[in-house]
Amino acid sequence: MTTARAATLPRGALVARAWAGLGDAVAPLSNPAGRPLTRTVKLILDPLVLRPVLHPEFAAGAIAVEHADALVSRIADAGPVLAATASWFAVLKRERRRRWITDGNPQDLYFQRCFELATAHGEPGPDAADVAADVLAEVHGREGPTVAALRDHVTDPANATELTELLASAWAARAPEPVPHTPPATSAFLATCAVAPDRALFDALVAGRAGTAGAAGLDRPGVALAHGLTSRDVPVRPELGRDASKANLPRPFDRSIVQRLFAPLTNAFQRAGLADVPTLVRREIARSAGPWQLAAEESRLVVVLGRDASADLVGPPAGEPGSAAARLRSRWEREAYVHRVLRVPSAAPPEVRADVRGVREAYLRRLWVRLHGRELRHDPVTPDQVWDVLDGVLRSVILDQRDRLRSALEREAVA
């Protein structure tokens, strides 16, 4: 054992120790093994208690031994407010059940509200049910943009003509952006982004407009198609649209403006923090005419990073060991083994085959949808989140594929 290793402790172990000290009072925020729930860490402990932005020594990963006690006592000090958070969560869940609310994940929707309530009121008092009712009304209320409001807005004759014109002029004004002769290469950032993301390199790629430069050529026949972003040979201006459903959404560039806004509006968690409908629609129109049909240079850059990192999924391995490309490839190769162990079909039924063959296209589609959703929520990808996004998108593509292979099999067994 080297001294360098001995000088750190896994944060997971320290959090588990501190959490165990809080006892049963935080059980509603814990899993059956007594550890904090994944979302307790993500939504409460990280952003509200440990706050690694202010206290980098508490960031996920290895914690230096000299900070270990401070981390444990920080959680212990938050004990009363965490206990009250847990009590409020129980109250909200009870109230939710009483009102037959089934929309959204209660942990996603209420955890931070509960922490706010705990900070403001302490433990729930005699008026707890009323307070909870107000919170639920706010979270699940009809306030904020909805699909119905979106449909009304775009189909209202007073708006429709103007919006159609706006769409036409935005697309007519699409000039090929001046592109630097050689956009900065992504390889240096991708080489280390999984373990030591280099903020300066990321900023240089944003400043050098590597994302925008990477969109050059998408209008040439077959290029956007090869990226999996359209089913057409050349992307065309989107329709304004009026209806949408979650099933059978077309590929990203083929979606109408309404279809692009549909998914974020139907998810209670994502809907919070969205702009009002007229603003959303105008921004979406402008976005659709931009490079990659995205608005922010950071998002465009992440698409290009994803495109470069996913090249190894289909081609010969080119990524250096430890690079994002090599790591994505290793996840993909691991999946072949997991398939055998879980007895997932090795020969794909025809309806899934296209997905398996086109893993890189499925990857880029999913990545685009994520980045689009984050733009709507004003939640840009930061340099240290890049790897989690790139890796998480592949995981999600792989797991969906597994589910589809399984359900194709079940359908066959029933037939």
Place this chain on the structure above:
Amino acid sequence: MRVTRAADVVVGDWPTSPEVVALLECSGALLAWDVLADDPVPAARVHDPGRAAEWLWEIYGDAADAILGDAEEVAATDPGDRHVRDACRRAAQLNWAGAWWPASVTAGVPALDPAVLHAELAVALSTVEHLLDDPDAVERALASVVEPDASEPALTALAERVVALAEDYGVVLRPAEVPVRSGYALAAGGSALAGTTALSGSSTVDWALVPHGAVDAAAPATWAVVRRQGRTVLEVSVVPGPTPTARLAARFGEVDVTLDGVDEAGRITGSTPVSAAVLLLPPDRRVLTVHAPGFAEPAAPDPDAAARRDAIIAYARARTSSPTATLTERTAR
């Protein structure tokens, strides 16, 4: 336990054949138990030491530090609190059962109830959610759960837990359907087809080539070359499992047969005209391989597989009455 370091860090002896592996996909590492070895401590294959460091101590205790350092040999120490390791084992065992449980009327291994399996898996995953690769694993597992039937005393506690879990994650459970667990008939008596059998034989079915539950895990697939009305016909039959799949096929030498019939004994059958030259095939090529098209392509059998399958069948039979087995295994019937 040995620690080998290549592209991945491998701890312990990684089980070799897929059908003995109880697997759990954790953040930064895979964990595997060999179901036939019965060791509470799993083997691990660490591909991202940074992520795995967060939880590896829950499995190996203090040895986790040496595993992620440069040790070549570690003694697994007790993690103190075994809750998490045991729950990982349970989730992995359920993954194994869902893939390889060898239901067989012939061998007396009862079928699992998929509803119990999915419910128990969701609960097991929720216990170890914090170390799983997929942050949405619990929601994903709950999506397969049907509203449990709490009337059966053995299942009441599980039903209550999974309902509470679904509520915690905002998942609306699918309503229970009419149970599809089919009673399947044991092959008995010969087929009524007339003809003179010139050659016959049998071979075991390679589990990896057919979906789970499609065929009886222990019954052999049989073949016969029959002379009938001046023609030579290859006939194949196989005993179905608890969830027979629509499409099965067999390959005998170079000949492919679609198994699309059912005989009066309930066996899945198929036949195809063959050239009489099939009778001249050397014995080592008279091998019948049953497979499910769209699931796997026929592959050469592994000579050790039959013994391993027998061991797994004996293991599964013992699990149905073992107090340490999962509820899914204990309620198989």
